[in-house]
Amino acid sequence: MQEAACNVNSCFLCSFCIPAWKEAIALHKKTYQFKKGEDIFREGDPVKGIYFIYTGSVKVYKQWGEQKQLILRFAKAGDILGHRGLGGVVEYPIGATALEDSKACFISNDFLEATLKTNHELTYKLMHFYATELQKAEMRMRDLAHMEVKGRVAEALLELRNIFGVNHDQHIAATITRQDIASYAGTTYETVFKFFNELAEEKIITTNGKSIKINDSDRLQQFSKKQS
Amino acid sequence: MQEAACNVNSCFLCSFCIPAWKEAIALHKKTYQFKKGEDIFREGDPVKGIYFIYTGSVKVYKQWGEQKQLILRFAKAGDILGHRGLGGVVEYPIGATALEDSKACFISNDFLEATLKTNHELTYKLMHFYATELQKAEMRMRDLAHMEVKGRVAEALLELRNIFGVNHDQHIAATITRQDIASYAGTTYETVFKFFNELAEEKIITTNGKSIKINDSDRLQQFSKKQS
DNA sequence: CGAGTCGTTGAAAGAATTCAACTTGTGTGG
């Protein structure tokens, strides 16, 4: 990883902080560059601090055995990374890998913890942020437990469009493999592949090599509904 | 639900608060009594505040359709309840039902939010609490996605013993049905039932009507391991 | 041009749920 310039205003952390602190953080942060596929940190690595994605996108995952992983979330410019390591935990409970070439600001735990002690507005906001993340996680837990595979893949597609948006020709603006979609939906590559074919035949989605376009959100959403 | 006395010291919230606040909270909290099976709040109810369990135990769940639910966690004396409703959310994203006759302290959101603004130590602790909960949720997400059913049920049993401990004859000290265990492990009643028989034959557990004794934690844990 | 990797596909195997039937237990009313 390589150092690079960082616009402090783009950081999640900065976006709601008192101006005085913006100057402080500007002195303490470092910015790193990650190549596509490069690990930002791995599960089990010692926690050193917290990252803010400046450009690019990242997957956050948990490993299961050698081969399988569950992608917990996708993070893009402006998002926090590594905040799961807060609070006395010595090892990251999750791993993060760049999906495309990305830049990330790094703030050491020491500085962050010290800041949280004095900047209460930040602590409060961060608490709310965690609360929201927790809700999302629990929603997804339920989906993984009870929703069937097709529903989860459909959800994953809608979620991806939500997070990354679409580019000029309406394709989801994400650099993402079918394998990653499978890992996000908690299923296998083949299942995703076959379901995509099915969706393409029904013209619900269009796949163009790597990228995906959603033509009919409503019908896609039907798969997420509980069957009677 | 019925009002009852509450020892303020037993509240999670109080346990790490400045003494001055203990007095304040004593004036603002209310204590309610819930019968076994009674709902403390339901998914979709308007968020009014936060609860602390004083005695008894509670299941926190998310509904899926009419019949199915995923139990997110079991809470017992000293635990927080309803904190998922913090942060501008107008409806509880989860429901909570008493597993046995229970008492819970209630603190209104207004008072809590006001307190968080002034009692920064509390905010900080609460933030850490959320961070830990988030980690647990994500661990369980992975398990639900990739671990097979037997592993999840085995985990559930160990977790239950962890949370509720054992009574004099080594049985897990929890009032819990097989259906609830199934809902916690994200599976069906029948599957749990059959697996319990299997475990009992192997003498890994002993079931005595409602209550369960774990004889061989190691072998039980084997089910949670990734198969090669 | 050949090796190897990745994407694609169909068939088989396996796991879990669903369904339906049967048994046991519980409570109520005669």
Added chain:
DNA sequence: CCACACAAGTTGAATTCTTTCAACGACTCG
């Protein structure tokens, strides 16, 4: 106290869904 009805617990069989496996074709890189 017994008989009956209803709910809860137990069980096996069948179905369904998903994964796994293996094979084939296309594409890329050396």
